[in-house]
């Protein structure tokens with residue numbers, strides 16, 4: 001068993017299929033949301049923080065500087081679409097559909113990213129009322145994720161991680 005599998009600190013979910021990390025460096029199902037970080041297509045120094053809530057599909061897409069994404073005013077933008085696509089690669093369509101509670105159950109067939117996005121858009125989701133706060137939380141998780149990747153494999157507690165205010169607060 002590799003050392004990281006014994007660690008209680010880093011939970012690694014096997015990827016269903018290889019992902020394009022350069023386009024969507026971070027995606028996760030957490031805190032009742034599908035959330036992630038999506039690279040800007042035009043500006044390498046900019047990323048978008050995207051999220052969709054389970055159940056009502058309330059969405060948010062803002063830059064890493066917490067400015068609103070121009071494409072996500074009345075509905076899902078391209079960044080959210082890219083994030084859904086990467087989530088399906090990472091988790092499989094069935095798991096994403098269950099987590100988000102989409103109405104895409106069709107026998108045993110796992111929905112595609114297009115089917116998931118279409119089903120959520122059909123429900124006419126609203127922009128999340130707390131989009132700004134959500135963006136900050138997701139970006140903090142992304143930074144912690146990056147910090148984990150740079151740490152050597154170990155099973156020892158990491159005291160320097162304890163002061164992060166969001167640790168444990170975001171279930």
Ligand SMILES: [Zn+2]
Pocket residue numbers: 048050061062069070071072077078079080
């Ligand atoms: Zn966007």
